[in-house]
Amino acid sequence: EAGVAQSPRYKIIEKRQSVAFWCNPISGHATLYWYQQILGQGPKLLIQFQNNGVVDDSQLPKDRFSAERLKGVDSTLKIQPAKLEDSAVYLCASSPGRVNLNYGYTFGSGTRLTVV
Amino acid sequence: ILNVEQSPQSLHVQEGDSTNFTCSFPSSNFYALHWYRWETAKSPEALFVMTLNGDEKKKGRISATLNTKEGYSYLYIKGSQPEDSATYLCAYKAAGNKLTFGGGTRVLVKP
Numbered sequence A: 001e002a003g004v005a006q007s008p009r010y011k012i013i014e015k016r017q018s019v020a021f022w023c024n025p026i027s028g029h030a031t032l033y034w035y036q037q038i039l040g041q042g043p044k045l046l047i048q049f050q051n052n053g054v055v056d057d058s059q060l061p062k063d064r065f066s067a068e069r070l071k072g073v074d075s076t077l078k079i080q081p082a083k084l085e086d087s088a089v090y091l092c093a094s095s096p097g098r099v100n101l102n103y104g105y106t107f108g109s110g111t112r113l114t115v116v
Numbered sequence B: 001i002l003n004v005e006q007s008p009q010s011l012h013v014q015e016g017d018s019t020n021f022t023c024s025f026p027s028s029n030f031y032a033l034h035w036y037r038w039e040t041a042k043s044p045e046a047l048f049v050m051t052l053n054g055d056e057k058k059k060g061r062i063s064a065t066l067n068t069k070e071g072y073s074y075l076y077i078k079g080s081q082p083e084d085s086a087t088y089l090c091a092y093k094a095a096g097n098k099l100t101f102g103g104g105t106r107v108l109v110k111p
Helices: none
Strands: A005-007 A010-013 A019-024 A031-037 A044-050 A053-056 A065-068 A075-079 A088-095 A111-115 B005-007 B010-014 B019-024 B030-038 B045-050 B056-059 B062-067 B072-077 B086-094 B099-101 B105-110
Touching: A005 A088, A010 A019, A019 A088, A019 A111, A031 A075, A044 A065, A044 A075, A044 B099, A075 A088, B005 B086, B010 B019, B019 B086, B019 B105, B030 B062, B030 B072, B045 B056, B045 B062, B072 B086
Parallel strands: A010 A111, B010 B105
Antiparallel strands: A005 A019, A019 A075, A031 A044, A031 A088, A044 A053, A065 A075, A088 A111, B005 B019, B019 B072, B030 B045, B030 B086, B056 B062, B062 B072, B086 B099, B086 B105
16 A cells, blocks of 8 residues: 655745645545644644545644645645744645544655745 | 643663653543654654553554543553664544644664
8 A cells, every 4th residue: 555645855945935745645545634743843733634625724824824635635735925933844644534443644754844 | 722741752762671651631532542653754653543541552562551531641662672763652632623742752772
């Protein structure tokens, strides 16, 4: 089974520039998550999709962050414009979406964003 | 806001020694507790999903226990090896809520 694919692996941009991250989840996984992990902190959920609908985006800074999951498969996360405090690892994860108490999330390897 | 605390933040272990560390979470409205291992430059990997008070789970030399009444889980590594060096994350899920992660325990096993 292929894992969760993310790209790019690394990105360095200047503040006020824009950046986009891409995620391809496990085939058939209905639920997709974007997490932001700032150095020294635990991952924080930015947005959760169920198929192509948003379930939770309460912690997404909507003035600069946007995300979409067209056709309920791939997803993109965009930051426009970026701030220094957006420097973090952006993790994508997926899960089957059905209730399965034995199933953890499957994560991608993340995109490390540095804003200078 | 759900408070999930992990301690210590980091620890150094001599190869061959055993170690353990803690995840604390709210004891009310408990649904599940996840443990993940995150090695540098790799994806976080699910170790355990625990749901019942008193649960004990084991995967190789790594095991975990769960106390939902007092709100804590321990992760144990027996006979630590250099390949166990990683950040270990716990995540708490209350009923109807999202998964909330702790800050992680960074383990470095010294040969």
